[in-house]
Amino acid sequence: MLAGKIMLESGAETYRVEDTMNRIASAFGLENAQSYATPTGINFAIDFAESTNFIRISNRSTDLHKIAEVNNLSRKITAGEVKLSSAPALLDRIDKAKLTFPGWIQIIAAALVSGSFTIMFGGVWPDYFPSVVVGGVGFAAMLGIDRLVEIRFIAEFFASLLIGAMAVGFVYSGLGVGLDKIIIGAVMPLVPGLHITNAVRDLMAGHLVAGVSKGVEAVLTAFAIGAGVAVVFGFL
Template sequence: MVESKELLLETCLLAGKIMMENGSEVYRVEDTMNRIAANTGEAGSISYVTATGIFMGLRSSHYAQVENVHDRVINLEKIVAVNRLSREYAAKELSLSALHDALKEVNQTTPSFSFPLQVLSAGIVSSTLMIIFGGRWFDFVPTFLIGSIGFLIAIWVKKKIDIRFLDMFCASLVIGSLAILAVQLQLANNVDNLIIGAVMPLVPGVAITNSFRDILAGHLISGMARGTEAIFTAAAIGVGIATIFTLVGGIS
């Protein structure tokens, strides 16, 4: 009985951690964890989810566990996989131990998009949004290249240096430098259009959206934490662009 309760808590926390680390909203995480517990016979479970930690306990016993949430990325494939496994468990197609093993496999083996495809997509997003925001087709290819390079720099810095928001700062610094250089070499017309388009893959749109959804759902702490993180990310991008303009203005 003790082992089953411990396994239940571990399974619920693992499901919640996977969802939180990959872009899910807090209310969806709590709902999934509570449903897994209810389908195991623990309808009185208590869960408390924040942007950096998950807490869960069972009213029928004194067992409670805490799980840290470290990285926060966007991988909807993992969220879909957790939801699918939760529904299969509710339909009695999986045992609790099988659900736990399946969640571990999802967390370790669920593929993401390949790195070249991510870079290519960043370039496409940059150039198409530049056109939508009023840019000219002459700037399409430079924006595509600058957006791809900026996204590449962000990923590289994040892997090499474990400092939050430094990747966004460095990427925007490179984007601003390349945009100014492209205009000076007459490879593009408008610096503003290049920069606006190229920084779009870096903008924390999902974090901002989830922040508002959490706040509207009553999860004020998580919503404010995510909102603060999104603000700092946007600030890092803005400071990077402002820095390169300041340096260029000082040199000229």
């Protein structure tokens, strides 16, 4: 259950979470273990008609490194390289580890990605620098607001609002050329690509509840981003 919790909180697909939990349980001698995961919780029983254990998942982010670490540990458990007595401590170490990049590195990466997407989507080179600045500031605003309100949709709305306002300022001051290209490039780091991918993969694996819920979450995120930009255009 701890392995499943780490993976769900790190953005893993629910079918991968259930598969990992079942493999670990089977490796430790539980032949009929029952696991059921949703984006907000995990149910697990050691056998049919046995009492069920439940864990609530309140916070979710994206940390592919932790998912890879749990998968690697799961393979070692299945291969018999890790004993039951040491597995909880290893999982607890992964759970408490800070494997994500620092905020300043994420902001720099988002800035460079924004400029690259602007060029890729048909922008001209004079739009590269404005897009880098707008994308970096917008992503920094999203991280800052997310820590204050802890509601990702609100953070993404105000971040896209700031991105739209700054892009308009760059273009009207003559420092930028294509308003649409700058905005498109700058909002790309906010786009919920992982959520969309996981929703499709869960639906294809037959996990309809998880797939639909993740799809709705991705749609709401996209709506928040679009609404923030739309507010700026409404004042033009």
